[in-house]
Amino acid sequence: MINRREALQFLSRRVTDQIVVATYSSATDWLDIIDRPLNYFSSGAMGLASSHGLGLALARPERRVIVLDGDGSLLMNLGTLVTIAQVAPRNLTHLVFQNGTYEANGGHPIPNQGVDFEAHARAAGMRDTFTVSTLKDFEARSETILAADHLVFGCIKIEQGPLGPRSYKEMYRHERRMALREALAH
Amino acid sequence: MSAPGADHVLPLREGAVSGPPRGASIIAQIKKANIEYVLSVPDQHTSVGLLYPIAADRDLRLIRVCKEDECFGIAAGLTYGNIRSLILVQYTGFLYAANAIRGVPCEQKLPMCFMIGMLGKEPGVPATQSKKFGLRIIEPILDAMGIQHTSIETEDDVPKISGLIDAAWRESRPQAIILGGRPEAK
Numbered sequence: 001m002i003n004r005r006e007a008l009q010f011l012s013r014r015v016t017d018q019i020v021v022a023t024y025s026s027a028t029d030w031l032d033i034i035d036r037p038l039n040y041f042s043s044g045a046m047g048l049a050s051s052h053g054l055g056l057a058l059a060r061p062e063r064r065v066i067v068l069d070g071d072g073s074l075l076m077n078l079g080t081l082v083t084i085a086q087v088a089p090r091n092l093t094h095l096v097f098q099n100g101t102y103e104a105n106g107g108h109p110i111p112n113q114g115v116d117f118e119a120h121a122r123a124a125g126m127r128d129t130f131t132v133s134t135l136k137d138f139e140a141r142s143e144t145i146l147a148a149d150h151l152v153f154g155c156i157k158i159e160q161g162p163l164g165p166r167s168y169k170e171m172y173r174h175e176r177r178m179a180l181r182e183a184l185a186h
Numbered sequence: 187m188s189a190p191g192a193d194h195v196l197p198l199r200e201g202a203v204s205g206p207p208r209g210a211s212i213i214a215q216i217k218k219a220n221i222e223y224v225l226s227v228p229d230q231h232t233s234v235g236l237l238y239p240i241a242a243d244r245d246l247r248l249i250r251v252c253k254e255d256e257c258f259g260i261a262a263g264l265t266y267g268n269i270r271s272l273i274l275v276q277y278t279g280f281l282y283a284a285n286a287i288r289g290v291p292c293e294q295k296l297p298m299c300f301m302i303g304m305l306g307k308e309p310g311v312p313a314t315q316s317k318k319f320g321l322r323i324i325e326p327i328l329d330a331m332g333i334q335h336t337s338i339e340t341e342d343d344v345p346k347i348s349g350l351i352d353a354a355w356r357e358s359r360p361q362a363i364i365l366g367g368r369p370e371a372k
Contacts, residue, residue, distance in 0.1 A: 021263075040266070044289025048259030051251075055263020055271075058223065079252025083260075087249060177266070177294065184267050 004158045018064040023049035024104040026068035037183040041171040047076030057089040072102040085125030093152040099160045107163045121153040133157035204341040209235040209369040211344040219351035225257040229276035231303035235369030254279035255286035273300035291360035301363045335362035
């Protein structure tokens with residue numbers, strides 16, 4: 001199993017002009033590791049990170065959009081896989097970090113911890129999909145994640161991270177959203 | 187007296203002077219407001235008169251989603267990329283997506299416009315006086331959420347649509363457009 005923070009630290013060293021959409025535990029880790037205008041923290045309703053990412057990918061086809069989703073989050077919006085597969089934006093990478101728990105909500109298990117997200121993505125119509133469970137394999141996929149010219153879905157098997165309350169106040173600041181909008185205007 | 191969030195609109199007239207709204211007129215207004223994407227779950231109320239014509243229109247890009255709350259995530263991403271979209275759902279879909287509407291356009295103060303198909307609404311009867319419970323509660327819920335709303339009952343009401351969309355973008359807020367009259371396919 002992969003340590004999510006280590007995977008995100010690796011990704012943060014290689015990210016350039018990509019828009020990164022993160023949610024819940026991935027978001028708190030990502031913001032702690034790398035604070036940049038092209039971060040977008042999905043808020044408002046759990047499960048919609050990939051929908052936000054799809055909208056951004058359509059709006060800015062010249063930039064790659066990387067969604068850092070959670071397994072509990074994705075389960076709340078499984079239909080998004082079908083919607084995204086139908087639209088198939090060439091500049092979208094949808095990663096789901098699977099630890100089998102609602103980590104941000106106390107660590108309760110998700111229904112069926114063994115659910116195969118890659119199989120769901122393939123059945124939805126996505127063609128370039130993968131599942132990795134070691135950091136080495138994750139690193140080997142970095143070129144695809146960051147710079148593919150087609151829709152990519154990846155399931156990252158991770159250890160459960162720290163439980164406990166998280167503060168989202170900083171990441172959801174209005175100024176942060178305006179900085180993203182400003183960055184996308186150029 | 188109009189509802190708290192209702193725009194100043196002409197009162198409903200007995201006998202529907204100008205007839206039901208025409209799909210072609212609504213589409214012309216959508217284009218006038220520079221809408222590029224339409225995000226929708228099919229609805230009997232708008233299916234023939236509006237959604238099929240939108241699907242066939244080369245100037246509009248239709249994204250068919252699996253569930254209504256996806257629309258609000260996708261629209262948010264498009265909005266941050268400065269691309270205008272219109273959401274088209276039935277009133278039941280609006281009710282389903284209430285949490286996404288609360289969290290995305292309301293709390294983030296985003297210019298997001300959505301049309302609500304009022305399937306089964308009696309012609310000439312205000313929605314708040316409908317015999318159908320689901321229809322009666324729509325406007326009070328919009329008011330409780332602080333969302334401005336306008337009813338489109340007849341063809342005479344249609345020319346308002348582009349102005350409503352422009353105003354929502356100018357003021358960065360959500361706008362509901364309630365399709366009380368069933369659009370006709372002409």
